[in-house]
Amino acid sequence: MDEPAIAVTGLRKSFGPKEAVAGIDLEIAAGSLAGLVGPNGAGKTTSLSMMTGLLRPDGGRILINGLDMWTDPPAAKAIIGVVPAEARLFERLSGEELLEYAGRLRGMPASEARSRAKQLLDVLDLAEDAKRLVADYSTGMRKKAMLGCALIHNPSALFLDEPLEGVDPVSADVIRRLLTRYAASGSTVLFSSHVMELVEQVCDHVSIIDKGRMVATGTTDQVRGGKTLQQAFIDLVGSRAHDKEVLSWLGSSSS
Amino acid sequence: MARLLVQLKLRLLLNALRASTGAKIAFMLSTIVAALVAGGVFYLLSILGGGIAAADLTTAIFCAFGLAWLILPLLVFGLDSTLDPATLALYPLRTRPLAVGLLAASATGALEVSIEIRA
Numbered sequence: 001m002d003e004p005a006i007a008v009t010g011l012r013k014s015f016g017p018k019e020a021v022a023g024i025d026l027e028i029a030a031g032s033l034a035g036l037v038g039p040n041g042a043g044k045t046t047s048l049s050m051m052t053g054l055l056r057p058d059g060g061r062i063l064i065n066g067l068d069m070w071t072d073p074p075a076a077k078a079i080i081g082v083v084p085a086e087a088r089l090f091e092r093l094s095g096e097e098l099l100e101y102a103g104r105l106r107g108m109p110a111s112e113a114r115s116r117a118k119q120l121l122d123v124l125d126l127a128e129d130a131k132r133l134v135a136d137y138s139t140g141m142r143k144k145a146m147l148g149c150a151l152i153h154n155p156s157a158l159f160l161d162e163p164l165e166g167v168d169p170v171s172a173d174v175i176r177r178l179l180t181r182y183a184a185s186g187s188t189v190l191f192s193s194h195v196m197e198l199v200e201q202v203c204d205h206v207s208i209i210d211k212g213r214m215v216a217t218g219t220t221d222q223v224r225g226g227k228t229l230q231q232a233f234i235d236l237v238g239s240r241a242h243d244k245e246v247l248s249w250l251g252s253s254s255s
Numbered sequence: 256m257a258r259l260l261v262q263l264k265l266r267l268l269l270n271a272l273r274a275s276t277g278a279k280i281a282f283m284l285s286t287i288v289a290a291l292v293a294g295g296v297f298y299l300l301s302i303l304g305g306g307i308a309a310a311d312l313t314t315a316i317f318c319a320f321g322l323a324w325l326i327l328p329l330l331v332f333g334l335d336s337t338l339d340p341a342t343l344a345l346y347p348l349r350t351r352p353l354a355v356g357l358l359a360a361s362a363t364g365a366l367e368v369s370i371e372i373r374a
Contacts, residue, residue: 052345053344053345054344054345073347074347074348074349075347076347077345077346078347082345084345088339088341088342089342090263090267090342092266092267092268092270092271093266093267093270094270097266097270101266102346104259105259105263105343105346105348106346106347133270133274135274
């Protein structure tokens with residue numbers, strides 16, 4: 001297993017004069033559960049969109065299990081699962097229909113898609129809402145439904161953008177265990193998050209990006225270097241606090 | 256692929272109708288109006304008889320309808336967001352079968368839904 005499951009080199013993207021992603025490199029081994037962290041606007045979502053074939057990069061290369069995402073997008077998309085930050089879903093499908101069609105659009109036979117959809121909905125605790133339309137789902141339920149869609153074809157790599165946002169603690173725990181088990185079986189997970197504790201707990205590989213550049217990448221222990229990940233993150237990205245000088249009027253103690 | 260997208264479109268339309276009575280009524284009314292307009296146009300054209308003007312007019316009217324049917328959904332996607340291509344971006348679909356499938360799905364509408372309802 002020398003070839004990394006996800007290999008990104010020199011990835012770049014500009015929006016007008018603003019350079020959103022300024023050449024990032026990333027290598028993630030198969031079976032790894034990797035976290036991508038960074039402050040708001042650092043380029044996490046832009047990077048993930050390019051890696052999953054949703055946004056064409058200005059430069060750079062993305063290999064997933066050796067398949068180049070932008071040379072042959074359908075071939076590369078076939079082996080990955082994606083939970084985007086803001087997914088467009090078929091609002092007028094019920095939960096179970098949504099998962100079933102997600103499987104069938106990936107070429108699975110209907111009966112197989114249906115049985116997997118049922119199992120995934122059970123695991124994701126959506127079985128009771130399986131007949132309701134996705135349009136009526138809450139944010140957390142939509143995230144879970146999207147995760148179901150992303151897993152139904154048993155992809156070899158899974159990309160998630162803020163997978164636990166809006167998800168209740170019980171479901172978050174279910175998802176966490178699901179991802180850990182999935183990675184332990186040899187598949188690869190890359191997800192972005194703001195929650196340092198979560199990344200620290202579950203990830204064996206962490207990358208920190210800031211202003212479109214990779215400021216640290218490696219095993220979780222390497223990146224945090226004896227500190228907590230939170231502290232390492234703030235040291236690397238730089239604290240943005242100027243608490244003494246500004247907003248002196250804020251709070252009840254000001255005279 | 257085309258078959259699957261047509262099935263998906265039908266499912267979406269049926270669910271939309273099932274979900275709200277408003278949509279159901281709107282669907283029935285627009286079907287009736289469309290039938291009346293179609294009938295009216297045919298009747299008017301038949302009154303004109305077999306003159307050369309009639310042939311020209313028929314051609315012009317059907318071209319206008321055909322063009323509108325092809326072009327309007329492109330300009331106003333969202334009007335019919337039931338099978339928005341953006342939703343399909345995550346799936347490993349090749350451009351040509353996808354385009355054929357979406358064309359087939361866009362031709363799927365009232366007639367198929369009423370057949371499906373009756374079935």
